[in-house]
Amino acid sequence: MVARSDVHYFGAGPAPLPTNVLEEAAKVLLNYKDKGIGICEISHRSADANEILANTKTSLAKLLDIPDDYEILFLQSGGSGEFSAVVYNLVSIWVEKRRVKAAEQELGSSGSVKSWGDAVFKRLQKEVAEELKLDYLVTGSWSLKASQEAARLVGAEHVNVAVDSRKANDGKFGVIPPESEWTPSKKAAFAYFCDNETVDGVEFPAFPKSLEGEDAPLVVADMSSNFISRKVDVSKYAVIFGGAQKNIGNTGITIVILRKSLLPPASAAADPELLRALGLPVGPIVLDWPTIAKNNSLYNTLPIFDVWIAGQVMSGLESTYGVKKISGQEEVSNDKAAMIYGVLDKYPEVYRVVPHKSARSRMNICFRVGGGDAEKEKAFLTGAEKVGLLGLKGHRSVGGIRASKDNAVSLDGAKKLVAYLEGYAKAV
Structure with a gap:
């Protein structure tokens, strides 16, 4: 069985969630606050539900x-x-x-x-x-x-x-x-x-x-x-x-x-x-x-x-970045984007970033491999999956490759993608 720690998911649909949030979610699905029932079974008009709403808003x-x-x-x-x-x-x-x-x-x-x-x-x-x-x-x-x-x-x-x-x-x-x-x-x-x-x-x-x-x-x-x-x-x-x-x-x-x-x-x-x-x-x-x-x-x-999950993610960011608030997450997002765009720009004969530099997304990095050659892009994706880099296929309407590095994509995951991009470029 593949361990969660062995893969890094870059998909743009439902994005990855922090592992610690999912671990806690597994517990509360069975027994929320030691009440003997799961969080999906409590009334949405209960005091517990209102507390979850209030905490998430805060x-x-x-x-x-x-x-x-x-x-x-x-x-x-x-x-x-x-x-x-x-x-x-x-x-x-x-x-x-x-x-x-x-x-x-x-x-x-x-x-x-x-x-x-x-x-x-x-x-x-x-x-x-x-x-x-x-x-x-x-x-x-x-x-x-x-x-x-x-x-x-x-x-x-x-x-x-x-x-x-x-x-x-x-x-x-x-x-x-x-x-x-x-x-x-x-x-x-x-x-x-x-x-x-x-x-x-x-x-x-x-x-x-x-x-x-x-x-x-x-x-x-x-x-x-x-x-x-x-x-x-x-x-x-x-x-x-x-x-x-x-x-x-x-x-x-x-x-x-x-x-x-x-x-x-x-x-x-x-x-x-x-x-x-x-x-x-x-x-x-x-x-x-x-x-x-x-x-x-x-x-x-x-x-x-679903509100509880969102609240856990947000409170986790509060704990992680403290007084920096969301600016702390912004710094990490910028660092991940700079790393990935840096290696793509380093090998223009292999990779072509789709959007203009002035409008590049920090969150969804869209690029083509080998000028958009279908077989080369298929091989690129196959190689990525073999090393635990998943969800890199571009949207069905435009094709190509897309690395969506949402908040839960770690810096280590970004570094692993950069290493793969480097290795692929040198090998072709």
Whole structure:
């Protein structure tokens, strides 16, 4: 039998988890807190479940220095579910703000009154048709899918692709064009980007400057694959979300961090009847952020075991890095990336890194072997597996090789991959 210590897994789907967390998980699955029942058997509304939720929230807030005016939600449906939730929730808020303003100006009505007579409705129809725009920065496969979901829900005429990086790279993803080349809307309901594209190996090096300032739109970021891997100024974002299955935990929960100003009473959603009358979608209740927040993420049955795993991972990072918080993990992530990119760049006749240097991901290192020769890449993967380096095959949509070095991939694992890359390059 192969021992866990003998292999290093670089897969980008469900990522590796810290061994000590899994060992403890094996215990609590059978007997949680010496209660005689396992953690998957306790009620999601029990005191124990609420304690797990509270502890996990506290750990995440400490790691990322999340301000007090932000809420942390735990949901299901994955990052892909949030592609839809972002549209449902933020478009509804945009419509309600416009309705309040129209009611005050057209009817002299109080903003608290849910009035939308003929004059207000016609005005809203015109504003939706002419002014509702959702900005998407399309820099890889996941942001493309998010923009396509938005177009499916509200219509392509309301989705503004402010940048499509394929147009600057011969039809392929792999760069992030200069912000001077972006074409944002004047008053977008929100601006959306994927901070790290797992399929294409592209990561934003920093928060886009054009999305800062008083006139900036609400900024939404998908951080599914680089969550808790580097320091983030949360205050610059309206919404951050991510599926847990990369750095945070196992598949099953999605985390959303959002400004409390987007929740009642500060913000209200539009009347569902009004949205339907305007031809806009009404989202399912399980993706409704106000409902989830009101119920402390327990509107439906939350997989508490998955929250517990995430909490254990986060508290482990707290213990490991202390006052450095997530900056300590960022240093390790940067070191691993520098080592691997260093050896790939050292042998350009053997390896070709796919994305441009200015947009290389620290988390998902995508490259080709032998110019993308299928047989050479197959041999490369076979050799890697023989020495315990697993999960290096690129995404099925693009092929090639991909080394995903999420947080639980150790420095020793990165060094072993570097040694293999060196040996392979010298042998061919």
